[in-house]
Amino acid sequence: MRLYNTLSHAKEDFAPAGPSAVKMYVCGITAYDLCHIGHARSAVVFDVLVRYLRYLGMPVTFVRNFTDVDDKIINRANREGVAPEALSAKYIEAFYEDMDRLGVLRADFEPRATEYIGEMVRLAEHLIAKGHAYATPGGDVYFRVRSFAGYGKLSGRDVEDMRSGARVAPGEEKEDPLDFALWKAAKPGEPTWESPWGPGRPGWHLECSAMSEKLLGLPVDIHGGGQDLIFPHHENEIAQSEAAADKGFARFWVHNGFVRINAEKMSKSLGNFVTIRDIYACFLPETLRFFLLSSHYRSPLDYSADALAEAEKGLRRIYFALAQIEETLAATKWSPSPLPKALAEEFASLRQGWRDSLDDDLNTAGALGQIFGLARLAGRVMDDKGLRKSEGGRELLTGVREALRECGGVLGVPAGEPAQFLDALRECRLNRQGVDKAKMESLLAERAAARAAKDFALSDTLRGDLEALGVEVKDTPAGQTWDVVA
RNA sequence: GGCGGCAUAGCCAAGUGGUAAGGCAGAGGUCUGCAAAACCUCCAUCCUCCGGUUCAAAUCCGGAUGCCGCCUCCA
Known part of the structure; x- marks a missing residue:
């Protein structure tokens, strides 16, 4: 497959460097x-990347870390009067709850920074020994940015241009404003670890360098994260690791674009964020996943409740098609007519298109387009009285079902059983729209009775009443069914 | 100020040289007691604007305008 590499500003053919599994490291959350x-x-983007590489037959060793020691954690813990470890443990737990529901698979290794303090200290010592870092009288250790010739190569910055932006905070003993902390001397009220420079704690960037090397070995094949990590986080990781090891840190740098809200980046500091749990209160997790995959991972993605509602409609349509396919395939008698060649070709082309899209820099939006095409193709076959019960039709429907399952395995959409999903969705919409369930039930019962009595006038009146309630009734040969008006 | 990204129909969104996928919304049709769903058909001669390269550009180059991001913690 081809992957866009931030380092080269171009799509490149991806293959692991060595004969072993693809080594992939993604920066997780603080x-x-x-x-x-x-x-x-x-999380979803890199989950799909891992799944797709495995689908292509490449084993992957996937590491996603947790930052569990950091200014923000310490500040918040102190504010809440709890231990930093307890605070980070609590939010790691919350991360798992949210991500599990989203269908994000666990990584092979999910290291926490505090478990690798020893490796970080050794890395800092090594950098000092090579002249790339220095300890200050106060017990801090800084990376000497100007000692690393490649500094700026990932973010496209020139060290000379950065002088104006860099600054030295009061109390810092940097040789150069550009230098960044590898180790921070202990301050009151902070968790600390022993080190050759006295008690302190690691700087943020150091953990990823230490853990990548320890768990995967350098260079890693793919290093990923959000675009906001390109500078300074990833730039600094490169500097630390490459200055220490004298070899490449990561071959492919993959960065996902931001989610925006009102055309602005969603972020903690702007305070304009919507939590995953906020979404789960109104939408199914899979709807969120579908929404996240509906545009290319490097493009900005504008969040709105309307956009999510639209994603829900699209996802429902795919599941609806799947449900109808399964119902049709439950038949036992099939006429011997074969599948018309044109349809077989269309099927093959859609399936190939799905694969081609993902092969091209993980174009999930394109892949979903092919999936809709498959759903529509199946619908056409099921609508054709001759084909519907033919061997050829069965062959195609089986193929579409398999393709949709395959998609579910890679994109994580559609991941569940159609009947279950559609029920869950109905329930979800009932709650979201605040439909009076008791009233709905009684109106439905009344209408069923009216229909049994062939009182169509009353039946239609009741349909209107239900519609006013937000419920849409459909009559099928098997009786009435209902759904929530979207 | 430095660096980078994006501009495709009413909305969302693929498409990096060969003549505009897909979704939502909308219109007509088949079906239906009436509806709904489903299916069929239609819905951008054109891709922000202006130049240029080319037999050929939404796609490449230059410029303009607008929006966004990074340069401080941030997925």
Whole structure:
């Protein structure tokens, strides 16, 4: 497959460097609050990347870390009067709850920064020994940015241009404003670890360098994260790791775009974020997943409740098609007519299109387009009285069902059983629209009775009443069914 | 100020040189006691604007305008 590499600003053919599994490291969350949709996007994007690489037959060793020691965690813990470890543990737990429901698979390794303090200290020592870092009298350790010639290569910055932006906070003993902390001397009220420079704690960037090397070995094949990590986080990781190891840190840098709200980046600092749980209160997790995959991962994605409602409609349609396919396939008698060649070709082309889309820099939006095409193709076959019960029709419907399942395995959409999903969706919509369930039930019962008595006038009146309630009734040979007006 | 990204129908969104996928909404039709669903058909001669390269550009180059992001923590 081809993957866009931030380092080269171009799509490149991806293959692992070595004969072993693809080595993939993605920056996870700093555990100090609930995850928002932006975190969900990043998690889903890299989840799909891992799944797709495995689908292509490449084994993947996937590492996604948790930052569990950091200014934000300490500040919040102190504010709430709890231990930092307890705070981060709580939000790691929340992360799992949210992500499990989203269908994000667990990584092979999910290291926490505090479990690798020893590796970080050793890395810092090594950098000092090589002249790439220095300890200050106060017990801090800084990376000497100007000692690393490649600094700026990921983010496209020139060290000379950065001088104006860099600054030294009061009390810092940097040689150069550009230098960044590898180790921070202990301050009162902070968790600390022993080190050659006295008690302190690691700087943020160091953990990813230490854990990548320890768990995967350098260079890793793919290093990922949100676009906001490109600078300074990933730039600094490169500097640390490459200065220490004298070899490449990561071959492919993959960054997902932001989720926006009112055309602005959704972020903690702007305070304009919507948590994953906020969404779950109104929509099914799979709807969120579908929404996140409905545009290319590097493009900005505008969040709105309307956009989510539209995603819900699309997802429902796919599940509805799947439900109808299964119902049709439950038949036992099939006429011997074969599948018309044109339809067989259309099927093959859609299926190939799905694969081609994902092959091209993980174009999930394109892939979903092919999935809709498959659903429509199946619908056409089922609507054709001759084909519907023919061997050829069965062959096609079986193929579409298989393709949709395959999609579910890679994109995580559609992941469930249609009947179950449609029921869950109905329930979800009932709650969201605040439909009076008792009233609905009684109106439905009344209408069923009216229909049994062939009192169509009353039946239609009741349909109107139900519609006013937000419920749409459909009459089928098997009786009336209902759904919530979207 | 430095660096980068994006501009495709009413809305969302694919498409990086060969003549505009898909979804939502909308219109007509088949079906239906009436509806709904489903299916069929239609819905951008054109891709922000202006130049240029080419037999050929939404796709490449230059410029303009608008929006966004990074440069401080941030997925």
